[in-house]
Amino acid sequence: MKHAFIAGLMMVVALLAGPLHAQSRDISAAERSVVRVVVVATDGNDYFYRGHGSGFAVGPRQIVTNLHVVEQALDDPEMLIFVVPYDGKEGFVGKVATYSQRVDLALVDLDGGQLAPGTIATLPPEGSEPVYAIGYPSNVDRAEGRNADDLIRPTAPVRTQGLISQGRSSKDYDTILHTAAIARGSSGGPLLDECGRIVGVNSYLSASDGVDAEFGFAASGRELTAFLKGAQVEARTTPVRCLSAAEQAELERRAAASDASDAEAQRRMAEDAKAARAAERERIEREIATERENAIAVAAVLLALGVLALAGGGLALSQQRRNPGIGAIVVSMLLLAGALLIFLNRPKFDEVDDRMPPEKKVVAEGYDAIGKNICRVVSDRSRITVSATDDLPFEWTATGCVNGKTQYGEIASGIWSRALVPENDATVTVQSFEPAKGRFRSDRYLLNAADMESVREIRRRYDQTGCTTDPEVLRTVAEMQAAIRTSLPPQANESLVYQCGKLVAP
Incomplete structure (x- = not known):
């Protein structure tokens, strides 16, 4: 306690x-x-x-x-x-x-x-x-x-x-x-x-x-x-x-609670999927066990019938009844062969994985970000101080190209980012995007002249411009983002969170 x-x-x-x-x-x-x-x-x-x-x-x-x-x-x-x-x-x-x-x-x-x-x-x-x-x-x-x-x-x-x-x-x-x-x-x-x-x-x-x-x-x-x-x-x-400090704290608390709720929902979905898959495996194992028992039972009946037919055929031959004896022996051979085939081909427990349906990936939110989007600011998730909150047109490709001109780097699984360091404005903007959620974020750092020049020096070491699909260049972009981020303060002066939706033509 x-x-x-x-x-x-x-x-x-x-x-x-x-x-x-x-x-x-x-x-x-x-x-x-x-x-x-x-x-x-x-x-x-x-x-x-x-x-x-x-x-x-x-x-x-x-x-x-x-x-x-x-x-x-x-x-x-x-x-x-x-x-x-x-x-x-x-x-x-x-x-x-x-x-x-x-x-x-x-x-x-x-x-x-x-x-x-x-x-x-x-x-x-x-x-x-x-x-x-x-x-x-x-x-x-x-x-x-x-x-x-x-x-x-x-x-x-x-x-x-x-x-x-x-x-x-x-x-x-x-x-x-x-x-x-x-x-x-x-x-x-x-x-x-x-x-x-x-x-x-x-x-x-x-x-x-x-x-x-x-x-x-x-x-x-x-x-x-x-x-x-x-x-x-x-x-x-x-x-x-x-917003006052208390109001901002309440917004952050709500956003954290919402994120925690989303994470909990994702966790529960994963656990439910895991439990359902375990139940399916258990059902298939029981099904195989039943099929094995049935196969063994059928093989045993055929074996018994084959033995009886063989005995009957032998008895008929001993009584000089050639045709019935040969017929009985042929039938017995067929029954014994059937029993053997059924027994050898009975279901095996290692067939469980083959019978399991393909595993489905659990996704809490399944947004298709590829193509043209329109992103609108989410006030209760944002800290808005000096920027406009107009809607943002946002065109995305699977390789992280934004609006056909800016290349993002993947800094974590499913999270792409790019730091914008202008030469004529003392503001660094770090933009990030989660395509699977359609969530765009813009963090603005208002720096003094000395800190701004330090960040510019880092940016000048990288000459990458425009979009690319070259893996080596994408690695360089991600490296540049990491270098710039380490030079920024722990918290941004302003954080704008946007939710994106598909841009529908009029």
Whole structure:
């Protein structure tokens, strides 16, 4: 009983710890898009610090910040905007592309770089939901003794946590009131939910005389998306609600229970098939035993009749009745020969295997994946954070070719996989497919610049492209998948599970 309790407790801890750790990594992944926005003055030779704020990428070379952070550089050619990503080696010069006085937002184009854009949650957060403010507060820089030169070097942003205050907004535009600590320098930084999606842009603080508590105000995601739409920027968005750690744990528990139920059903089917086969073998053995007994009995009767016929024939010959005697002897020979043949050809017990019907392979789910499929996301089996959940067309061949261009490798019995490592996006996607179940899975790993480059180095060692049926190339593909997987974190930031069905022509 004690061991059962400990085992149950460990399971609960594992379910809860997984999502909590995953959400912490989601925030870390979202920090890749955060930048420091520094405004400097120049006389053509030297540069002079004039202030800084925070911002975040909405495109590879576009960031959003507060207008008041960069406003002094709008019309002054001697003012420059310097944008410093923390996840990089250098900064870039920026120029305001458009702005909104009403919502205090500005879009800044960069002269270089390849930033990881953040994802905006289009569903408004609910009251008392946890949120994270990410940015570069000036008081932290001062406390750490940083000077103006330090501010243009890549530095990790500051992360603070708080809660949403429900039902409060400013009069001028839609804002989110929250308790995550922000300060001067935090302006323009993102306000994130637990899944690392942007729900607002930190803009200002409530006034305080040092006694009252301070609250932060962020321009809402609704205002942000409207601003970007007006600027004709196609930002990454998601309408999916962020699940709490408890909700995610419950989904994982249900999925694990469903998988366990499927495995149990498969086990029972296998056991039933085994029991049925054993019963069939026993029936055949009894059948053979009966046939042997019947054959022996018939042979014995024929033997007895043959002996009697032989005796009768001998008696007839002794009485000088030649023809009846010879006839009786011939009959006796036939009876004895029949008895011998029946006895020698009686069924044998080693015929059991020959009489057994062919063994049928037990398959719990028998999906025929070959050909064109359409795959739809299964929400209660997925962890959706930043990706779209559109249906996926999926064409499959028996040798693991997907959509006629991507070769998967078989990493386990019945499971095929391929890791996609792009050169221009800091995301590794590991896709896997179980043809017998029609189940497709896409695991996304949002990596920092150093980890992403390590994975790219592994991918560059393999030059395989396109589909193939060459066993040696297929082995190489499987080897590549294993090498990439070992370099990835234990858990993905996002896991989308799809159930595939046959694509029916209209």
